[in-house]
Amino acid sequence: MSTLNDVSQESVLAMTRESVAELAKRLEQDAYDSAFDGLKDWHLLRAIAFQRPELVQNYTYLLDNEPFDEE
Template sequence: MVNNPSKDVIGEAPEVDPSKFNASEVAAIADRLERDDYTNAFESLNDWHILRSLAFKGSELAEPYRHLLDLEAFDEC
């Protein structure tokens, strides 16, 4: 069996390229997280991972929504 790294795997954090997001897309993610507007926990976890990855990669798009991430001073990068 060949491992296909481009195939989506359930339970894995999504690969995030900050250049593929704009302010309105990040605002929509944050709004869903604020409202907890999901049909299942995996959808919310996916959005949380996207926002967290944007924050760790230094994207200014995530700055207004850092409160949703509960990041600690020594959180892993």
């Protein structure tokens, strides 16, 4: 069974700087047909950040990794 969190290592290894830039552009525009499509892209960007961080250096702000206070 496949879930949103399942990102194959092959898909991460196939990414180039150009394809990551396109992915980031889609995330910035946030014009997805469904929320699940956006989540798929977000999980892919997150997987790339862990496995190939050099490709995501300019787009880390899209990952919301900073802690926040919910007061």
